[in-house]
Amino acid sequence: MTAPLLSLQKAVVQRGQKEVLKGLSLDLYAGELIGLLGPNGSGKTTAARCLLGLVPLTSGSALIGGDPVASLSATTRARRVAYLPQSRPVAWPIAVHEAIALGRFAYGGQTGRLSALDQAAVNEAVEACNLEDLLDRDITTLSGGEAARVHVARALAAKAPALIADEPTAALDPLHQWTIMQVLARQAASGSGILTVVHDVTLAVQFCTRVVVIKDGQCLASGPPAEVLTPDLLAKAYGIDARWTCDADGSALVVHGPAAQGT
Amino acid sequence: MSAGPTDHSRRLIPALAVASLLAVILACSLGETPMALTKVLATLFGGGDATSQTILWSIRLPRALAAWIVGASLGLSGGAMQGLLRNPLAEPGVLGVSVTASLGAVIAIYYGFSAGFAPALQIGAVVGALLATALIAFAAQRVRDMVGLILIGVGLSSLAGALLSLLMNLAPNPFTLNDMVSWLMGSVANRSLSDIALSGPIIAAGALVLLMTRRGLSALTLGEEAAHGLGLDLTRTRVLVAVGCGLATGGSVALAGAIGFVGIVTPHLVRPLVGSDPGRALVPSALAGGVLLVLADVGARLVPSDNELKLGVVAALVGAPMFLWIAARRSAQGKAQ
Numbered sequence: 001m002t003a004p005l006l007s008l009q010k011a012v013v014q015r016g017q018k019e020v021l022k023g024l025s026l027d028l029y030a031g032e033l034i035g036l037l038g039p040n041g042s043g044k045t046t047a048a049r050c051l052l053g054l055v056p057l058t059s060g061s062a063l064i065g066g067d068p069v070a071s072l073s074a075t076t077r078a079r080r081v082a083y084l085p086q087s088r089p090v091a092w093p094i095a096v097h098e099a100i101a102l103g104r105f106a107y108g109g110q111t112g113r114l115s116a117l118d119q120a121a122v123n124e125a126v127e128a129c130n131l132e133d134l135l136d137r138d139i140t141t142l143s144g145g146e147a148a149r150v151h152v153a154r155a156l157a158a159k160a161p162a163l164i165a166d167e168p169t170a171a172l173d174p175l176h177q178w179t180i181m182q183v184l185a186r187q188a189a190s191g192s193g194i195l196t197v198v199h200d201v202t203l204a205v206q207f208c209t210r211v212v213v214i215k216d217g218q219c220l221a222s223g224p225p226a227e228v229l230t231p232d233l234l235a236k237a238y239g240i241d242a243r244w245t246c247d248a249d250g251s252a253l254v255v256h257g258p259a260a261q262g263t
Numbered sequence: 264m265s266a267g268p269t270d271h272s273r274r275l276i277p278a279l280a281v282a283s284l285l286a287v288i289l290a291c292s293l294g295e296t297p298m299a300l301t302k303v304l305a306t307l308f309g310g311g312d313a314t315s316q317t318i319l320w321s322i323r324l325p326r327a328l329a330a331w332i333v334g335a336s337l338g339l340s341g342g343a344m345q346g347l348l349r350n351p352l353a354e355p356g357v358l359g360v361s362v363t364a365s366l367g368a369v370i371a372i373y374y375g376f377s378a379g380f381a382p383a384l385q386i387g388a389v390v391g392a393l394l395a396t397a398l399i400a401f402a403a404q405r406v407r408d409m410v411g412l413i414l415i416g417v418g419l420s421s422l423a424g425a426l427l428s429l430l431m432n433l434a435p436n437p438f439t440l441n442d443m444v445s446w447l448m449g450s451v452a453n454r455s456l457s458d459i460a461l462s463g464p465i466i467a468a469g470a471l472v473l474l475m476t477r478r479g480l481s482a483l484t485l486g487e488e489a490a491h492g493l494g495l496d497l498t499r500t501r502v503l504v505a506v507g508c509g510l511a512t513g514g515s516v517a518l519a520g521a522i523g524f525v526g527i528v529t530p531h532l533v534r535p536l537v538g539s540d541p542g543r544a545l546v547p548s549a550l551a552g553g554v555l556l557v558l559a560d561v562g563a564r565l566v567p568s569d570n571e572l573k574l575g576v577v578a579a580l581v582g583a584p585m586f587l588w589i590a591a592r593r594s595a596q597g598k599a600q
Contacts, residue, residue, distance in 0.1 A: 054491060074496040083492025091349035091484050092539040105482050106494035111540070138539075154485070158493070 003066050004029050005162040005193040006051050006081060011060040013046055013217070020046045022217040023060065028162060028195050033188035035208035035225065036197045039238050043217040044197045045086060048164050051195070052083055064162070078106035082158040086166040086197070088151050090139050096150050097135040100125060103157025121159045128183055129153040145176035152183055163187070165196040169203065181207040201229060201242075201253045213237050226251075235259035275536050279550035283331060286557040290327035291319055293561055321455065329451040329459055330560040330574065331553035333519040334529075336466045336511040338552020339545060341526030342533075343473045346480030346541030347504040348409055351593075355512040355526035358412065358505060359419030360395045364516035365447060366423045366430075367391020372442050373430045384446065385461055385517045392465075392513020395419060396506055403501040408487070412501065449520035449575025451560055462518040469510025474545065476503045481542035522575045524582025525552050525559075531589045555581075 004027035013021040021043050028034055036044045049055040050062045053069040062069045064080045072080070082103070090099070098111045100122055109118035126132060129149040134142065139150060148168065155163055165184065169177040177200065185207045188194050198204050204211050205225040213220045213228065215237050221228045234242045234253075241256045291303045298306075298315060305311050306319045340355035348357070356362065371377045371387030402415045434440035479500040482490040491497055515522070533547040534540075556578060563577040 052492065054488070074491070075494045078492065078494025081492075083489070085486065085488035085492065087486065088489065089349075089486045091486070092534070092541060094484055094539050098538060098540060099485065102482055102485060102493060105478070110478060110481055110542075111538070112543070151485075151489075154489075155492075164492075 002030065004063075005065060006164075006195060007061075007063040007066075008047060008051060009061045009063070011047065011050055011062060012058045013043075013050065013055055014058040020217050021050070021057075021060075024214060024217060024219055026195075026212055026219070026222075028193045030161060030191055030193045031188060031209070033185055033194045033196065033207060033209050035204035035211040036195060036214065037199075037201065037204060037211055037229075037237070038214040038220075042215045042237075044214060045166055046217075047214070048166050048195065048197060051164060052081065053077060075106050078158065078160070080160055081162040081164060082155040082160040084151055084155040084163070084165040084168055086170065088147070090147075093138040093140040095135070096131065096137050096139050096142070097122075097126075099139050099150055100131070100135075100153045100157050103154040106158060122157050124159075125153040125157040128156055128186070130179075145172050145179075148172055148176060148180055149183075152180055156183075156187065160192075162193045162195070165194065167197050167199065169198065169200065177203060201234070202251070205229060205251060205253075229253075275533070275547050276550065279547055279554065282554045283550055283557070286554045286561075287324075287327045287331055290330070290557050290561050291323045294318075294323060294564060322453075325454050325456050325459060326451050326560065327557055328456075329454040329518055330556045332459065332463060332466060333451065333515040333522060334525050334556025334559075335549040335553035336470060336515040337522060337526035337556075338529035339470055339473055339549035340508040340512045340515075341528075341552070342530040342541065342545045342548035343476060343480065343504050344508055344526075345530050346483060346544075347476075347501065348413065349483055349486075351531065352527070354523075355508055356420070356521075358395075358399045358416030358508065359423060360392055360399065360509045360513050361516050361521055362420045362423040362427065363395035364388040364392035364513045365521055366427045367394075368446055368517070368520070369427050369430050369443050372439060372446065373434065375439075377442075382458075382461060385458060388517035389462065389465060389513065391423075392509060392517060395423070396509025396513060399505045399509060400502050403505040404498055406501075409501070412505070445573075446520050447575075448573035449522040449578070450563075450571075450573045451519045452571060452574075454518065458518060462514040465514035465517070466511050469507045469512070469514060470549070472503055472507035473511060476500055476507065477542035477545055479503075479542070480545070481540050484541060520575060522556070523579045524586060525556055525578055528582045528585045528589065529555060532585075 006028040008024055008026040010023045010025055011021045012023055024047055038044050046055055050057055064077060101111045101114055104118040107118060109115060129152055131149055131153055134146060152168060168180050181203050184194050208225050211225045211228050212222045220237055221233055231243055234240055239259050241259045242253050244251045245254055288303055292298050292300050306315045337355050344353040344355055344357055345351060367387040367390050368384050371383045376383035403412055406412045431440060431443055479495050482493045482495045487497060529552040530544055530548045533551050534544045537543040559578045559581055560574050563572040563574050566572055
């Protein structure tokens, strides 16, 4: 088997008195779309940020392409893994095409200085996210769904083998959630490795090739979504009483309420 | 892909460079003894009589150049600071360098160093600026985020401001106090080419450092986390901007005292012309700052008044309404600009 694109090994993160990650291990391979699931505060974002060198590990290791994150220069890291953070504040009203062009930063590219290779990567990302009509718009005037697509395109433009997307579908309507997940799934199908933090379990089942469920900084389960996300596991992870309803078109999760005590 | 309808940066820089040249020539021509533009040019290139040689090379040209250099360094520092902090209200002195440089100059006045040795005032300001820059650069490597850095800057500003007030409070005589107040108001009157030679290299070094941060400032538009993901070394960028602003702003305070509003207003004037990118706004912001301050100084010289009008006062009188205008336009558009 080829080496993982990203790897967390027995990662421990101590923040004050609290252990946020308690020996979490996680590998991302090319072609995978991993959904990182778990309740709020379970350590999903911390795990993602460890892999980017944004959170130092207390012990264990975070590897990108086999090398410890801390040993890589910012440019080398960015060429190996693109990042779409959870909060995406835009400070100045730049044009959409400028924001996407910034995705080429690690290659020295940005608006006004895009090589042919940079431009090709930008065009591909624009097409993947269906942004042709918005290129000259001021990014601060976009709707939430449009802005989310721009940020995804910016991350794709880097053409890094791996992508970490922290809640790319947060605060989006169902169509935009679906659109974003569809873009990520296509990207993975074409050979990228994508690790995405998600809260929508139904979306994870529909699009992810694998899910990793974490709680209290530990891995509860990992595997194909349909096998892993049983009502029992959901009760354990989220404390909910939830059932799958299935019909010919697929399955959806229906939450009935908090799980009964003792589960 | 086009660079967007609002991007005029390619034409903007040459246009502002020409405007800078014209402003300096205009400043050389206007004054108590008006000098025809042709005479100014002739004198600049070695012609002209002895009187116009003296007026031009010893008085008007150094003054205009000093105004341009100070305006440019403030415009550049303000643009870089707004880009780094991602905040339209940031100004070059936000990290405390300006006040500390002023404190250095006021110490030189208080202890009478500057009475015996005129450059002591400028040297005091330079020392203050360098100390503050070193402290802020040290802090920039250790803070977790920009808010931490701003808080340290505000702390430094307040401390230096308090010490400055203390020295004014304890001024040994009214003349010393007058010297302090007069210097603090900011002026480029009576500056010589050797004054420029003392602060100029420090400002130039700061400017070079700031120009290295252009791409990083563009990346920061999308937020610190995203910029990190793009491959930006955040700590390095913070340190470079802190050092660059410290040197450029500190050097300009040493040359002209505290000049407000140019640093905060100029980036806003040029940013809409370069597609709002803070990196691309740096050079135009510097050039525009230079033009603005040369013109403000012409105004300070030409307005008839009993006392000499201070450049710092005129710059604030012009800058503050501009700032209000920008604020009004910004809220009318309802977007971050």
